Amino acid sequence: MKDEFVLSKTNLPYWLRQLRKKADLIGPLRSLNGDIIFSSIVNIHEMILDCPASIPSPKEFLFPQKEEMYKFSQKGVNTLNDNGKRIIFGVRSCDISAIALLDRFYGGLLEDDFYMSRRRNTCFISIACNNPDPTCFCSGLGTGPALKTGFDLQFTDLGDRYLVQAGSREGLRMINGFMHLFLLPEKADRDDQYEVLLSSQSIFEKRITLENVRQKILAGKVPDSFWESVASRCFECGGCVYECPLCTCFNVIDWKEKDNKGTRMRLWDTCMFKGFTKMAGNVLPAGKKIMRTKRWYFHKLLYYPEQFGRFGCVGCGRCTITCPGRIDIATIANKLD
Amino acid sequence: MKKISTVCPYCGCGCGLYVHVEKDIITGVSPVRNHPVNKGSLCVKGWNCFEFVQHPGRLKYPLIKKDGVFKKSSWDEALDWTAENLLKVKEKFGPDSIGMLSSAKCTNEENFLMMKFSRAVVGTNNIDHCARLCHSSTVGGLAKAFGSGAMTNSIDEIDSSRVLFVIGSNTTEQHPMIGMHMLDAVDRGATLIVADPRKTQIAEFAKIHLRHRCGTDVALLNGMMNVIINEGLVDLDFVRRRTENFDDFEKIVMRYPLDIAEKITGVPAVDIRRVARIYATEKRSMLFYSMGITQHITGVDNVRSCANLVMLTAHIGLPMTGLNPLRGQNNVQGACDMGALPDVYSGYQKVTDKKARKKFESAWGAKLPSVPGRTLTEMFDAAGGEIRAMYIMGENPVISDPDASHVTEAIKKLDFLVVQDIFMSDTAELASVVLPAVTFAEKDGTFTNTERRVQKLKKAIRPVCGAMPDWRIISELSKRMGYEMEYGATHEIMEEAALLTPSYGGILHHRLNNFGLQWPCPGIDHSGTTFMHRKAFTKGMGSFIPIDFVPPAEPVDGDYPFILTTGRISFHYHTGTMCRRTSTLEREEPDCFVEINPADAESLGIKTHDRLSVSSRRGEIVVNASVTDRTPEGIVFIPFHFREAAVNLITNPALDPTAKIPEYKVCAVNIAPVVPKPDEEGKFFSRRENR
Amino acid sequence: MKNKNKKGLYLPVDAKINDVIDLTPDVKLYKLRKPQSFFYSPGQFVMASIWGAGEVPISITSTSEIHQDIELCIRKAGFVTSALHRLNPGDSIGIRGPLGNRFPFEDAYGKDVLFIAGGIGIAPLRSLINLVIEKRKNFGKIALIYGSKTPTEVLFMPETQNWKENGIDLTLTIDVECKEWECSFGLVTEHINRQSISFESGYAFICGPHVMINAAMHDLSLLGMPAENIITTIEAHMKCGVGKCGHCYSDGRYVCTDGPVFSYAEIREFGMASP
Numbered sequence A: 001m002k003d004e005f006v007l008s009k010t011n012l013p014y015w016l017r018q019l020r021k022k023a024d025l026i027g028p029l030r031s032l033n034g035d036i037i038f039s040s041i042v043n044i045h046e047m048i049l050d051c052p053a054s055i056p057s058p059k060e061f062l063f064p065q066k067e068e069m070y071k072f073s074q075k076g077v078n079t080l081n082d083n084g085k086r087i088i089f090g091v092r093s094c095d096i097s098a099i100a101l102l103d104r105f106y107g108g109l110l111e112d113d114f115y116m117s118r119r120r121n122t123c124f125i126s127i128a129c130n131n132p133d134p135t136c137f138c139s140g141l142g143t144g145p146a147l148k149t150g151f152d153l154q155f156t157d158l159g160d161r162y163l164v165q166a167g168s169r170e171g172l173r174m175i176n177g178f179m180h181l182f183l184l185p186e187k188a189d190r191d192d193q194y195e196v197l198l199s200s201q202s203i204f205e206k207r208i209t210l211e212n213v214r215q216k217i218l219a220g221k222v223p224d225s226f227w228e229s230v231a232s233r234c235f236e237c238g239g240c241v242y243e244c245p246l247c248t249c250f251n252v253i254d255w256k257e258k259d260n261k262g263t264r265m266r267l268w269d270t271c272m273f274k275g276f277t278k279m280a281g282n283v284l285p286a287g288k289k290i291m292r293t294k295r296w297y298f299h300k301l302l303y304y305p306e307q308f309g310r311f312g313c314v315g316c317g318r319c320t321i322t323c324p325g326r327i328d329i330a331t332i333a334n335k336l337d
Numbered sequence B: 001m002k003k004i005s006t007v008c009p010y011c012g013c014g015c016g017l018y019v020h021v022e023k024d025i026i027t028g029v030s031p032v033r034n035h036p037v038n039k040g041s042l043c044v045k046g047w048n049c050f051e052f053v054q055h056p057g058r059l060k061y062p063l064i065k066k067d068g069v070f071k072k073s074s075w076d077e078a079l080d081w082t083a084e085n086l087l088k089v090k091e092k093f094g095p096d097s098i099g100m101l102s103s104a105k106c107t108n109e110e111n112f113l114m115m116k117f118s119r120a121v122v123g124t125n126n127i128d129h130c131a132r133l134c135h136s137s138t139v140g141g142l143a144k145a146f147g148s149g150a151m152t153n154s155i156d157e158i159d160s161s162r163v164l165f166v167i168g169s170n171t172t173e174q175h176p177m178i179g180m181h182m183l184d185a186v187d188r189g190a191t192l193i194v195a196d197p198r199k200t201q202i203a204e205f206a207k208i209h210l211r212h213r214c215g216t217d218v219a220l221l222n223g224m225m226n227v228i229i230n231e232g233l234v235d236l237d238f239v240r241r242r243t244e245n246f247d248d249f250e251k252i253v254m255r256y257p258l259d260i261a262e263k264i265t266g267v268p269a270v271d272i273r274r275v276a277r278i279y280a281t282e283k284r285s286m287l288f289y290s291m292g293i294t295q296h297i298t299g300v301d302n303v304r305s306c307a308n309l310v311m312l313t314a315h316i317g318l319p320m321t322g323l324n325p326l327r328g329q330n331n332v333q334g335a336c337d338m339g340a341l342p343d344v345y346s347g348y349q350k351v352t353d354k355k356a357r358k359k360f361e362s363a364w365g366a367k368l369p370s371v372p373g374r375t376l377t378e379m380f381d382a383a384g385g386e387i388r389a390m391y392i393m394g395e396n397p398v399i400s401d402p403d404a405s406h407v408t409e410a411i412k413k414l415d416f417l418v419v420q421d422i423f424m425s426d427t428a429e430l431a432s433v434v435l436p437a438v439t440f441a442e443k444d445g446t447f448t449n450t451e452r453r454v455q456k457l458k459k460a461i462r463p464v465c466g467a468m469p470d471w472r473i474i475s476e477l478s479k480r481m482g483y484e485m486e487y488g489a490t491h492e493i494m495e496e497a498a499l500l501t502p503s504y505g506g507i508l509h510h511r512l513n514n515f516g517l518q519w520p521c522p523g524i525d526h527s528g529t530t531f532m533h534r535k536a537f538t539k540g541m542g543s544f545i546p547i548d549f550v551p552p553a554e555p556v557d558g559d560y561p562f563i564l565t566t567g568r569i570s571f572h573y574h575t576g577t578m579c580r581r582t583s584t585l586e587r588e589e590p591d592c593f594v595e596i597n598p599a600d601a602e603s604l605g606i607k608t609h610d611r612l613s614v615s616s617r618r619g620e621i622v623v624n625a626s627v628t629d630r631t632p633e634g635i636v637f638i639p640f641h642f643r644e645a646a647v648n649l650i651t652n653p654a655l656d657p658t659a660k661i662p663e664y665k666v667c668a669v670n671i672a673p674v675v676p677k678p679d680e681e682g683k684f685f686s687r688r689e690n691r
Numbered sequence C: 001m002k003n004k005n006k007k008g009l010y011l012p013v014d015a016k017i018n019d020v021i022d023l024t025p026d027v028k029l030y031k032l033r034k035p036q037s038f039f040y041s042p043g044q045f046v047m048a049s050i051w052g053a054g055e056v057p058i059s060i061t062s063t064s065e066i067h068q069d070i071e072l073c074i075r076k077a078g079f080v081t082s083a084l085h086r087l088n089p090g091d092s093i094g095i096r097g098p099l100g101n102r103f104p105f106e107d108a109y110g111k112d113v114l115f116i117a118g119g120i121g122i123a124p125l126r127s128l129i130n131l132v133i134e135k136r137k138n139f140g141k142i143a144l145i146y147g148s149k150t151p152t153e154v155l156f157m158p159e160t161q162n163w164k165e166n167g168i169d170l171t172l173t174i175d176v177e178c179k180e181w182e183c184s185f186g187l188v189t190e191h192i193n194r195q196s197i198s199f200e201s202g203y204a205f206i207c208g209p210h211v212m213i214n215a216a217m218h219d220l221s222l223l224g225m226p227a228e229n230i231i232t233t234i235e236a237h238m239k240c241g242v243g244k245c246g247h248c249y250s251d252g253r254y255v256c257t258d259g260p261v262f263s264y265a266e267i268r269e270f271g272m273a274s275p
């Protein structure tokens, strides 16, 4: 299913306003201190439309840092599935690729009902990226700057108008009621789109081939002394995992109030902490930092390909921004390659 | 879903972060990417700083203790009762019988109000806060040397410096984001020198790591300066033009030739010489120090020696060149700036200075006391005697102060104790009345980070039911004690503070949106100061102060053969009121431990995880062993976050004579393995709730 | 393994405690009423949950073919297990499961079988031992080495005698010599080569502390047992039990869904970290 339309920029606010009536519209805003943050849109004209980078990744809308799962009391247990409708506008292609992988991870036979309930009620409008940051390297991984499949709606900015591609039924549904706002694309539109893609490819500063790194590790060419030097720089902040659009780990905790009431919730967790694998009696299977650094890198570079046929990295560059020790995947890959 | 830009409530780095809120529930945080300090990073505490905010253990209503048990009460009742009792004590024993502890965790506005409350409403200068225990030696020491006791440079400058001399600071763990800038600087070719008895993470990146004996910093620094003078590396021009008292100082330094320095410190003379040369000859040298310098009986001396060193080499008064005390708490700088100290008003204006006092008297319409009040440590010493009542806001002295059992005893002797906190802390347990306050996410205000950056805090959620912002509580209390405090919002308090505080003159809420302003900022058109002492020191000429080496108060002996030094670990913060209610942090380090060198461990037959008794002349605690070569032989290290093994039961309350800071960093202890009692294990499990 | 709990992956169902038996001072045996359509095999585990305390993985120690109830054998090891220990008959425990894979006992049909258990490790093995006795004629010689630290820590003492009567060559051993004990002494590994089973073709099922497992696997393979025939369970920190939380992940495998039962061959191939 792939349907293409053209939407004039003048019509965009009207269309979004209509969509907002049925869902929480979330998009990129510039905060007072210059950052781009995704939050609920009050004034549509304040939205930043040039596909900017944001931290954290949009996984926070499907798998928030803290998610209440159950409320329990003497009377029984309540499941707190979040099924609020959300439309998230202005997401980058790399993040859409990540969500496609998250869908496979949380979905499937053992379906995570908390993730899926949010997922089913969330539509993503992505933008073919024409504005990659110096930290981005999706182009080498095929997870951006533009996608062929996997999106609900993909916009390509053609100056005064957008080329809109629908990649899912949910995507089409957002357009269907408003056909009067959309045109069918002509050859000029397609030519313009092609040019945008070409030019965005040329902006990338980083050329990283994770495959080379994988081969090196598999061939045993990366000695432990290398990982030791990486680990020694780790601040154990967990930022790499929290920021990563693909990292899925969580902890489950119970908060008990008076009279046996309480909440069971899950929180983002990270394998960068020794307590992550701690077992009763203070047994620490990954007591040394190097074990945890290797674990993270090997999972992303060796075992994701085994399990999903893709790297556990979409090249969004967020760990490069956030890692205080400067041992993010791009830096390490550059060193190894 | 909203994201509110605010400031991390943990350490003095003052990282910017967003609090994510959905339906009045905090669902997460994320770092501010453009922030000059954290640049899109956070440390593990920052990443998890939201969890305690809506923890079920929060205090939700005032509690009044009647017949030894706490009873739930209404705000009116609790405030009336508090006002009545404070007034009673004031009438009977005079205003100076009441002591106030303000808080480095509260906002500038709240600290300002607290000091106004103390001075104008109660009428006493008995106000202090935990800076007494961390950087009072900096405030005092640098006031004498430069006229101002704060970081001279900005964190952002670190990246481009050439030499980083870090003494007594475990930077990557205690000020992680400053540590990040330091690693960046090292990556860009800067030379890092670390002086620390322990092998900390930052020391692994040092070109030279000096492992001097605990408490011998003065000898080390004097030895370095001796080399600098002897080898003609002194910046004579600077010394002549901008400083005074060089000759007296030189005489003392000449008594510390390298062989003597080596003997005292245990650092090889060649290393001292190398460090002295590197530090003196490179330009853009930044010196950093923290509690390893200040928490000694010679705290002030240590600080002054650092000041001597930077003046000697002219490493001050320029960008990337200066003396940088790293302040611990998120707002300890602000609490000092706002005058939550017994001898100064906001902006370090002395209470003994008639003109300043007049100014405050006329602004506040009240007669103010002119004699400096008691320090925190002195208040506890006088408790039950000349101090009859105390008002403690957001502090937990029962765990944080040295010789903790003495503090508990002292508090029990009080006639009346008000504690204002967010959780039932150990101090609150002892209170006559407990007032529930709110966390950083539920109120407005400003925090001043360690680089003097005043940043705005924004309210993200409504206060958890029943709790009230500290500034509201203080003004309500004040009203009930017969002094009207009418503030509609926190920016009005800041306006008043700005009016009365020259260095904060231009610091007004509406000017703080873009990562705040760094004081001194004297006026509304001033854009703040990134580095200090340009062209002249705050007090005019910088003063060299001759310092002789004094050994620590408690030397090791046959009964207590180990030196104990205390500190923090990256996963926890101070007495753990907040972080130990954060599952991730608590899971990482749930138990207190003592770090001991493998050689010592072997001679005592100790393995990691063994239970050990650590005892000093003051008491005993039982902790787990952690055998590591991070600590050198003869020295053991215990973090002070754990109430069940409160290391401050055994630390030495010996004080620095001027700053009254206790010697947390050195005391003599003995170590012996213990066999756990059979019932102990059960207790140990049930303790950890709500991880 | 399908997601049978329609209501949600992480929602435990209440199982009433029919009986609690103190096995040793810190180990209790819980007999739970079996929820509907709860089918399990030896080696599988459940997540046992108490609202307000948390969830922990616990092996099922009963055998579905023999026992009416689900039996869990729980050692007090920390916060949640202490909370479980405070429960009495009539209370309920939330359970999710059965989770994980099972012992591939059919492979051992017609072969000799050696069980090696250390401490609480007898719990998951008990499920299999009872099944093997039930299907006694399908197997060759059967032997069990069961080691404990002290005599007071031996679990299921009466039942072991029962097993013995059913033709299991039983070695009960405790770590250090002491008077009250009339069986063997020494670590389990010291007894392996005395067994009269055929190591070359037989199967071994091992459960216990990491150190013991590693030593036993190593010794058995030295005695000529093929790595595929040496079967063990791996312990890991677990939060979800269904391959989502990541806590039990190690070198490309989720212990909760790909395990907890692994063969020595797999463990070697994946270089799974063992402390």
Ligand SMILES: Cc1cc2nc3c(=O)[nH]c(=O)nc-3n(C[C@H](O)[C@H](O)[C@H](O)COP(=O)(O)OP(=O)(O)OC[C@H]3O[C@@H](n4cnc5c(N)ncnc54)[C@H](O)[C@@H]3O)c2cc1C
Binding pocket: A278, A279, A280, A281, C045, C054, C055, C056, C057, C058, C059, C060, C072, C073, C074, C075, C076, C077, C078, C079, C080, C081, C082, C120, C123, C124, C234, C235, C236, C237, C238, C239, C260
């Ligand atoms: C597949 C499997 C089967 C098990 N079967 C049994 C059994 O039959 N009987 C028995 O007594 N014990 C069994 N255990 C061990 C048991 O799960 C731990 O003793 C228990 O989790 C300790 O939890 P706690 O809260 O009491 O301890 P704490 O130390 O307070 O644990 C905190 C948290 O860490 C996790 N955790 C800690 N230790 C372990 C561990 N060893 N394994 C998994 N998660 C852990 C849990 O999530 C727990 O909530 C089994 C473990 C696994 C992995």
Ligand code: SF4
Binding pocket: A233, A234, A235, A236, A237, A238, A239, A240, A241, A272, A322, A323, A324, A325, A326, A327, A328
């Ligand atoms: S972001 Fe960097 S410093 Fe932080 S945990 Fe990850 S690797 Fe370590």
Ligand code: SF4
Binding pocket: B008, B009, B010, B011, B012, B013, B014, B015, B038, B042, B043, B044, B045, B046, B047, B175, B176, B177, B178
């Ligand atoms: S470095 Fe300090 S201010 Fe920054 S996130 Fe960590 S605790 Fe908070």
Ligand code: FES
Binding pocket: C237, C238, C239, C240, C241, C242, C243, C244, C245, C246, C247, C248, C249, C254, C255, C256, C257
């Ligand atoms: S226990 Fe959660 S992934 Fe295995």
